[in-house]
Ligand code: CP
């Protein structure tokens with residue numbers, strides 16, 4: 251594994267190995283025995299979109315491993331003024347040991363990896379959010395013990411989260427169901443892959459997807475960059491909500507996860523969010539441990 255651009259690039263074994271290391275790093279940190287695995291290593295953290303969790307967990311993560319993180323806002327980089335990604339990649343490769351990038355197009359992340367000579371980590375694109383899903387898988391395994399026989403159900407937009415969760419679920423042996431309105435399906439190629447490689451269902455009926463689910467996941471109706479479609483999306487997604495009634499058909503010990511930020515009263519009710527707050531904030535914490543594991547794998 252040379253980069254983390256999307257989960258499709260990883261084998262099941264590579265995913266499990268990251269999760270195992272993440273568990274180990276979490277234990278070491280919580281017991282004050284963390285080592286400087288990345289002493290002196292420098293990570294550039296490029297952001298073309300806003301972030302709370304990704305930014306802070308990467309900065310704190312590299313610091314805790316003995317390295318240094320540089321926050322690079324695209325507003326301040328020449329990339330924001332049109333310098334090609336091919337050149338940015340080759341320049342940054344001369345200074346840094348690794349790059350995390352959050353941007354719009356997946357191609358930009360792939361190009362950064364192609365033209366640079368250091369590991370690249372996708373910190374969210376319109377297509378994928380692999381770091382989030384590694385933390386999600388880590389959290390599911392903490393709560394459920396293993397992935398075997400679990401059903402994950404996603405309610406809402408077939409966006410970056412749905413794409414990556416689908417791949418993460420199928421690769422770890424879970425079944426995956428999504429309920430989304432017509433016209434808001436996940437990536438067609440990924441759905442084809444999911445059908446061929448595991449148990450995958452798609453429906454417009456929320457209760458059908460949530461039936462007997464062990465893990466329920468949702469995300470915002472309008473992602474970053476889609477602010478202009480807010481009112482159109484509010485109409486399309488009005489019934490695609492994780493609420494008590496819809497959850498009543500899931501397993502009684504169902505987990506509810508959310509990548510955050512959450513919009514209460516839209517994709518999830520306040521009541522359900524607060525009832526599952528422990529899981530959701532454990533999930534947010536696990537961003538730190540999962541990404542530290544990715545950085546150790548790629549940079550050490
Ligand atoms: N879940 C997530 O990636 O959060 P941020 O946008 O705050 O980084």
Ligand code: NVA
Pocket residue numbers: 374375376409410411469470472473474509510511
């Ligand atoms: N789908 C959301 C995820 C945020 C972490 C977005 O892209 O804005």
